[in-house]
Amino acid sequence: MNGAKIGTIIGAETEMQIDPRAMELCVRCGTCRSVCPVFEVLGWESRNSRGRIMVAKALREGLSPDAEVLDSLNTCTTCGICTAKCPAGANPPAIVQSARRGLVSQGIMTEAQARFRERVNVSGNTFGEFGDRLAWLSNREGLKDKAERVYFVGCLDSYRYPEVAEKTFEILRRFGVTLLPDEICCGSPLIRTGSDAGRYVDKNLRQIEKIGAKTVITGCAGCLSTLKKDYPAEFEVVSVPEFLAEHLSELELERLEMTVTYHDPCHLGRGNGIFDPPREVIRAICDLEEMRANRMDSRCCGGGGGVRAGYLDLSLEIARQRLLDVPPGVDAIVSCCPLCIRNLRDAGSEVEVIDLVDLVAKAIKSESG
Numbered sequence: 264m265n266g267a268k269i270g271t272i273i274g275a276e277t278e279m280q281i282d283p284r285a286m287e288l289c290v291r292c293g294t295c296r297s298v299c300p301v302f303e304v305l306g307w308e309s310r311n312s313r314g315r316i317m318v319a320k321a322l323r324e325g326l327s328p329d330a331e332v333l334d335s336l337n338t339c340t341t342c343g344i345c346t347a348k349c350p351a352g353a354n355p356p357a358i359v360q361s362a363r364r365g366l367v368s369q370g371i372m373t374e375a376q377a378r379f380r381e382r383v384n385v386s387g388n389t390f391g392e393f394g395d396r397l398a399w400l401s402n403r404e405g406l407k408d409k410a411e412r413v414y415f416v417g418c419l420d421s422y423r424y425p426e427v428a429e430k431t432f433e434i435l436r437r438f439g440v441t442l443l444p445d446e447i448c449c450g451s452p453l454i455r456t457g458s459d460a461g462r463y464v465d466k467n468l469r470q471i472e473k474i475g476a477k478t479v480i481t482g483c484a485g486c487l488s489t490l491k492k493d494y495p496a497e498f499e500v501v502s503v504p505e506f507l508a509e510h511l512s513e514l515e516l517e518r519l520e521m522t523v524t525y526h527d528p529c530h531l532g533r534g535n536g537i538f539d540p541p542r543e544v545i546r547a548i549c550d551l552e553e554m555r556a557n558r559m560d561s562r563c564c565g566g567g568g569g570v571r572a573g574y575l576d577l578s579l580e581i582a583r584q585r586l587l588d589v590p591p592g593v594d595a596i597v598s599c600c601p602l603c604i605r606n607l608r609d610a611g612s613e614v615e616v617i618d619l620v621d622l623v624a625k626a627i628k629s630e631s632g
């Protein structure tokens with residue numbers, strides 16, 4: 264598998280940071296095997312939720328963390344469908360993340376993890392880019408130093424989908440939303456892969472405080488989850504679809520003659536319960552036909568948890584499986600997370616994959632045209 268090499272092995276002295284009671288919850292019923300997207304592709308016990316819990320448990324008991332152990336733990340996308348389905352109340356991705364943290368804190372990680380961490384640490388973003396993070400912003404006039412609400416763009420839209428960042432901010436700035444002067448990665452890629460993200464949290468937090476923002480709005484499901492769960496609860500975190508749904512009547516959207524389907528990003532839907540707002544916005548614009556698995560049952564795009572960065576082939580195969588859920592005859596797959604969009608596109612979707620903001624911008628443009 265990609266990136267299966269080990270940085271350092273400490274062996275049986277591995278000190279895990281996992282609450283043993285969390286692992287005892289698993290009764291090995293196997294329910295999670297039927298839903299884990301990684302198990303669906305690879306078919307090995309060590310690549311599903313139950314197997315990963317057994318691996319984490321064995322590590323606590325002194326198992327040496329070899330390449331197989333690291334691949335087991337690092338191929339979890341943290342999609343959370345196993346948690347949603349587990350009859351015993353276990354939370355496998357939380358156990359996986361603790362195990363990754365425990366190993367990384369001792370310098371035990373795959374080469375891919377180490378490279379990824381290095382890239383983020385030298386550049387402040389997931390791509391190792393040194394260019395201007397705000398290069399997409401053509402009109403810098405009128406950016407406020409103080410505002411109630413701020414738009415957190417995220418690495419992906421800043422560097423890979425600048426047109427989505429621009430469209431999003433074009434809408435948000437009408438409502439007095441501003442930008443952080445020196446946004447940096449939210450820390451999600453580091454946290455999910457077991458590394459410390461304290462300095463990222465601090466730097467963003469200081470800017471949010473300086474601006475005086477009470478609300479942070481983001482269009483990335485990974486940033487949303489991190490800002491909500493890994494930052495101190497000093498501000499409200501709102502997703503772009505929630506914001507758009509709340510301001511639907513002020514957007515004056517025109518109906519478009521098209522039918523789309525909607526892919527629930529795991530960290531937006533299952534992770535944070537945001538299912539209805541994107542659907543409300545879509546239905547205000549065009550017809551919506553649901554994917555075969557949706558809402559709480561939605562299947563992962565394969566991109567999260569560091570899986571795309573460390574195991575690209577696996578990640579894209581999971582995305583291909585997800586594309587099988589697309590209903591026939593739709594004009595586009597809409598989603599609300601740039602990582603999902605990227606993975607579904609790269610997996611070769613025959614149907615165009617777009618951001619909800621692209622759809623909204625089309626409806627607004629059509630109105631003014």
Ligand code: SF4
Pocket residue numbers: 288289290291292293294295296312313316345348349350351352353355
């Ligand atoms: S569904 Fe829950 S209890 Fe059953 S094997 Fe999976 S993690 Fe363990």
Ligand code: SF4
Pocket residue numbers: 295298299300301302311312315338339340341342343344345346355356
């Ligand atoms: S979070 Fe997703 S990928 Fe990870 S073990 Fe659970 S079902 Fe599998």
